[in-house]
Amino acid sequence: MDAMLGKTTESVNDCSHAERPRRAVVRARAVGVAGACVVAGALGGGWTSVRKPPTPAPAHASASASFEDRLNNARSNGMYVAQRVFGWPLYGKVFMIMAAMVPLVLAAAAVYRHVSEEEWGASIAKTFYWLNDVPGADSTAEENWKSVVVAQLIVFCGMFTFAILIGVVSDEIASKVDEVKTGNSKVFEQNHTVILNWNEQLIPLLKQVAVAKSEGIGFERPVVLLANRDKEEMDATIEDELQDSPPLTVVTRSGQAHNAEDLDRVNAWVAERVVVLHDDGENEDTVESQKAAAVLNLRSGGGITGGRGPNVIVQSPTRRSEIDDGVALAVDLTEKEGNKHGEFCVVNGTGELSKLKAYSIMQPGGSKLFEDLMLQSNDSSEFYTYSHPSLAGKTFQEAWRMFNTTTLVGITNAEGMILGPSETDIIGPSGAVIVVADNKSTIEADIAKRKGSNKNENIPPPGSQHLTMLRCPVRMPAPRKVVMLGWNEESSSVLEDMLVLAPPGSSITLINNYELDKSILKGNTNCNVKHVAMDAQKRATLEQNRVHEAGAVLIMPPTDSDDATQDSHALSSIMQVAYLSKRADTGHAPHIVSELSSEVAKRVAEDMYAGIGTVDVILHDNLIGGALLQVSANTKLAGLFDYLLEKQGKELYMRMYNEFVTENDAEVYWGTICERARERDEIALGIMRADGELAISPRKDKRVRLNPGDQVVVLAEDWWTPTSVKAKQS
Template sequence: VVAGALASGLAPTPKARVANAGTSSFSSSRHAQREMVGSNLTYLAQRVFGWPLYGKVFIIMCAMVPLVLVAAAAYKFVSEEEWGSAIAKTFFWLNDVPGADSTGEEHWRSTVVAQLIVFCGMFTFAILIGVVSDEIASKVDEVKTGNSKVYEKNHTVIVNWNDQLIPLLKQMAVAKDEGSGFQRPIVLLANKEKEWMDETIADELADVPPITIVTRQGEAYNAEDLDRVNAWSAERVVVLHPDIDEDEKHDKDALERVESNKATAVLNLRSEVNGLQSRAPDIIVQMPFRLAEEDNSVSLAVALTNKSDRKLGDLAYVNGTSELSKLKAFSIMQPGGIRLFEDLMLQTNDSSEFYTYSHKTLAGKSFKDAWRMFSNGTMVGLMGEDGKLILGPRDDDVVNSKGEVLVIADNLACIVRDIEKKKGIVPERSIPEKGSQHMVMNQCPIKLPHSKKIVMLGWNEESEQCIDDILAL
């Protein structure tokens, strides 16, 4: 095997010489034969090394048989040992069997042969170790860069890749660190090279709390790829708007194709592939801009699957550009508003975030009473009995029987400290007066008291929507 692998490199190079026509023809024929033999041996070695591990080990063991016999014959010739003894000693020396001593020979000729046999044994053992090590390394690489199925349950699946993915993963890492979710692995499915995704995520998330992220290469609209990430057993699936080229952003056909692919992904996720899943996962779909009903392929997919008898998960839309446009407009018209949005949206150790929280002591309380129970956070919403979230509720709105509320706080520990540890008992000096928050809300001007002059610098596809939102305010 080794000779075949090295044949092309060890074949002698013919020296240039002057010869007559007959000698030249004979020399060329012999040279061609040597090249053919070398090429055949090289090809045979490549075939052998392409076999599975057990096949390569079997070939090495077979090659050991003639090697042992030839070495035993040489040792028998110089030592006059019997065949059985010569073969046994040779086998022990070649394989470095413990207890086999090659330095105890009495004659110098048998000592030289014994050392040569040990030297050959070093090479055969090195070849065996190299084959096994290479097989182990290739299996490790296959696991790291492979695209095998993920056998997780109740995990989070994210499909597609865009600029919002890394910030989303950072928010998930912060939420996991604070104990507010994402304790199961995050599985990412995108049409990118797996090795590139792993390196990018490792670099971008180096300074955030640890979180387990598994990547797989594939398309979100392909049912086989969705099955590879076990999407139907996930707790939630986030469908991101995939990255597209700059030219395609203004191509209506390209945009329709992207939306159709997202709709196909939603249709697959809300369809029953087999009878093992009792409930479809919750689905969050990112929409870069609001679409008319007739152009919204995802809504059509939802309407088709709503007729299913299967228990479906919740579905929510995140409208990126249009919602950001409203935040821009509000920040322009309300000086200081941008500070509020920065604190809520930038995930840092010192920033505040929205937290959904539930506790039995909050159940049945009116908003004006429940709000006063928080000294380290601000309650800004509650869940009604119909399951709908009410933001900026009235004083007499009542928290549902599960005690579900929405709170802005630095971290989840602040909320726990307010409710669970203090049992709702807050020092009087820290309690706002009843109804004071709603009173402040009522005093916020709906319309500006005077006209405002605004200079807009630059123009892009979001500018027109931003102007409309400014005029609406």
């Protein structure tokens, strides 16, 4: 054949000698590729390990059936190997993808070399660049149409291979990110805030912390939450609830507050403060014992590490007897010499807030007053403790005049906290006092401006208002006609508090379907109690008992249902009273007091009763969250909130305008009202206007006019008891 083509034997031999090195290179590359495939297969756990054992084919099996079995077997092998590969670490998956690309590159290079007459090296390089979309690789510069077509096909195939590689890498990154987000690893924060357990006050507390952080009142470090709940669920709930709040970093971990290992996971022993919430567990004794264990671990850990332990703030719904107080026992056991503990305090209040309902019934607007003082916000006043050398050794009479834009309400000394002290009480050597202010900077500005002087031209001299106050006696409040709709576990306590506050001639009617103990219906010398055994949710009951003619209505929904059901019960009662009052068209509507669980329900209640009457809505969780926040920021305030919510000690009251001004008074300085209040050993904190507008701690150099219906907010021993409301005698 060579002779027929005109080739001689010599030329053929020369050609053969020239091709031998090139074929040797090709064979070497093929051997290398095969070796790589063998290694990859070995890393993958073997290809033959998943091969199905051969089964004897039936005598009647056809060749097509045998081929289909082999195809299915190969598909199963491929799927299994792919699953094994994608279970490897990232570097293993990338290696397998690159190994799988080797035969593809060689095959594509062979086709391209055939149509372009390029050398093997150039063909492989171009094919690799095109398949992997390497920058600078141009697939449009080919000179003939065949190479152009092949080049574009290679680029098209490369879209899929490169997409697989990018998909694997991005999936690995995404999985690592999810692992970090949903992981339960140790938190390496220090001087942070740790919150243990989850309950209904958690979200209000976090919202308050976010506001406090935005106002520069501590909490600069992240908040770490440890609760026995799913981490992803906690993260989703917190993100949803705090989306309208100022920025706050909250790190969550799943675990148990009483488990020392879980406490170590959130680095609790090096935290600045640890807030132990009352868990939403069903068994009260179990919850209390777990809180005691958490406190024991936290205070023991502080001694073990050799450093100062965190401040520990424990939430307690009710005051427990000494024999049942496991938390107090844990504190006593850890009080050992050498242990450097942080501050410890208990925030009572869930049970104590029953008094706020009674207070709001007798003094409309009471809930708004407490919200203003207990909730952290940009437009409200709060309690602060403050120390300054210029205050040390001064009497309270001298010190309170040094504060122009804020209000001094108490002092702290070796004997503890004194809220509403007498004029002669002395401030301790540290100059520590308790002040009501918009923020701490206003307190500092007051002190800096006075430079230790207590002279204030806007405050009359001590004793100068004595004769004026003799013409402004404290008046006996008018009798109250109160109706309580419904009955729950808190009702007896609220009834007791209302009886303490009720002026002479008052009456309380209980409307519910429960059989009440006769001792509850005794009343006292100032107020009688009557029980009507009827369904309080029916309009006919309310109409028959003339509820819309009462002075005040307290709604007590059953507590054996969820929050939404309780809210619907309360809103339904408000709607019935609103309808009856509007239909009567007498110009009178009772003041309504109700506890609700959400801001939305509160807005609905206020809108429903707007233009008809006044309503005090108590957001229980918000108030408790606010108290926890302020005590967490300053543990010295724990005793203060006990004072305000207990039955003993100085309390907040609202007195009518004509108990501070005479008919001849037009506008007077607020400093003058403050001095007049001191004539009764009281402290004037602000003004509740007749339209419900509240101004706490006005400037003492501001002129104010008190009109009929206005009330002055005071810190006083009693509301109307004759022995305590007389003006001081000279």
